[in-house]
Amino acid sequence: MQKGSRKLDVEVETHSRLRYPHRLSLYDRPPTEDITIEEFETCAINRLHVLAEIESCYARNRPFDELREITNLQCEKHVPLDHNSAITKDRDSQRRKDITGHFVLRLAFCQTEELRRRFVKAETTLFRVRYLNATISERKGFHESKDFDWIQANDDIKATHELQLKAVVPDADERNSIPQVRWTRVPDLVEKRRVFLKDGWAYVPSREQSSIVFQEFQTRLEQALEMTAKALPRMDEDTRLEPILANLSQGSLLDEGTAEGVRAEMHFPMCMRNLHENLKRTHHLKHFGRLQYGLFLKVLGLPIEEALIFWRKSFSGHTDDQFIKRYKYNIRHSYGLEGRRANYPAKSCQQILMNDQPGPTDSHGCPYRHFSHDNLQMALLSMYSSQGLTEADLPEIMHTVRTEAYHVACTRVYEITHATQNVRKGNGIGSGETVTHPNQYAEASRALECASTSTTTNSIKMEVDGGDIVML
Structure with a gap:
């Protein structure tokens, strides 16, 4: 066996043992481990630093490439997530902290419609940046681990509408595997005319499949926040968490660097x-x-x-x-x-x-x-x-x-x-x-x-x- 092949086998084996095997997450499973109050607060504050910087970029109308660069720098500083290939790093610990911070901020930002809107926008942007940074194998593994409810266009569809599909998917090999979803799931692609529409279905080129993933992330998070808001009153008895969540939702924990101001x-x-x-x-x-x-x-x-x-x-x-x-x-x-x-x-x-x-x-x-x-x-x-x-x-x-x-x-x-x-x-x-x-x-x-x-x-x-x- 060649040296490179052995290294790949070790990497795959090590990755398969991870409790959190995927760098990307839809945050559909909350952490189940015991979490200290200190970790509860620290994970949320670190993540809030990143989301606050994303909000700031939007307020300053920064172009996406610049926003992406700034977000990457903030992530490296506050919530690093190494690639699957980084077998010498404690990826499980990184991903656990990432997921913990996300779910704590859900509690803080679920309480009003405005807070939910801000949180969804910033979190969706963070997910988009991470998705674009992911390797092809990381994206593929993530897609296979989740049900995005897309189906492959059958041969009859491809034969009947060959010319229309060719217009949006010029590459013949790529046309062999074209997912179809209801057009309401990809309104941005419909608006930009990047898909073929027929009978309420959108036929999406592989290069545009990220739009389905982003829309799915946003939709699931919006629904999850509404459910969290309904469940939050049950936590009122825990007086330890209430002041932490109040401070997080107001962003008052991000006043660093202003002592001289x-x-x-x-x-x-x-x-x-x-x-x-x-x-x-x-x-x-x-x-x-x-x-x-x-x-x-x-x-x-x-x-x-x-x-x-x-x-x-x-x-x-x-x-x-x-x-x-x-x-x-x-x-x-x-x-x-x-x-x-x-x-x-x-x-x-x-x-x-x-x-x-x-x-x-x-x-x-x-x-x-x-x-x-x-x-x-x-x-x-x-x-x-x-x-x-x-x-x-x-x-x-x-x-x-x-x-x-x-x-x-x-x-x-x-x-x-x-x-x-x-x-x-x-x-x-x-x-x-x-x-x-x-x-x-x-x-x-x-x-x-x-x-x-x-x-x-x-x-x-x-x-x-x-x-x-x-x-x-």
Whole structure:
């Protein structure tokens, strides 16, 4: 026996002994082994890193080749899956962790329709990337291990429709084995005219069979998530898992790398804090609110790529198609990338006070002018008590509001909330200057933060972290 042949026999024998013999999985069998709480959480977090990066790629409209490369790098780092030929690696352990992470995230992302949609899209993309990376033998073994419910076209069909089949399958050898499925299982191939249709059947070239597999993966996962959502209430008694699943579904475990960043809303004037908090609470802002807040973020330093991610994550109640059709153009327009391609400035305090007066259901405008006095006082304490503002400060602030000195009220709040950074009454935002622009307030606040931490910055940079705005 030749050396190469012996090596192949050893590889096949070793592979056949694996508990998880296939690198690809439809995740139709949950892990049955005992799993520690630590492993439960770790496997899920590692997988969530990969899925979050996939979501980020979609939000940035990266081409698929680039998304595939990024996903491969993230998989190598967090959820490696070696090929069947890697007989020196612990492939069973790798695949066990992969499957465990998937099923834990099912529990976390099954609870709402929006979470299920996000999870299915990211997981289907991950499966697609892995499928395309698989060797021919790995794909064949995977196909044979599952029932994809396709049948081979018989000789009568091939003879009767030889010309039509030849148009989609030019290679004669390939035409000898053509699977047929109901056309509803391959709508993407039907749309692109890559299959032959007859009597509700689609005859699929072998090079396009991956579409059947991808569709099957997505359909099964959607059904499994709905079943998981129905079964989840039975787990309520286990108080160990509930906080883990809640954190996973919110992506709050992926805030690494931001220790040097500062949550931007801490530096926002009240008008922008109000918009930010309304956006987080309702996952939506009406037109003038989006315009006021969006231009503020743009001038503060949020690049268009991060802006699209931020608004997409914030508008979580919308599908990708709805977001693209209703909001994406206007966001790009405000950055001068559509329409007149003008460089629109952020709105000044005077413009916010005088133009586009808010109605009862709007969030834009100036809180010092447009809130009722009772609501304004409650909002001030809610937003700024953690930064040193107390009830004892309210009479002075409300006096300036009643005299319609809204700029002075905003400036006084700035002085109070920055008192720990040696800002005194009358200092304003510097040299006694009052607030006349929301960006002026935010930039002055950030400059004080940098000075107090002995850092220097020539400009403010911003990025999106888990749907929040971070100043760097």
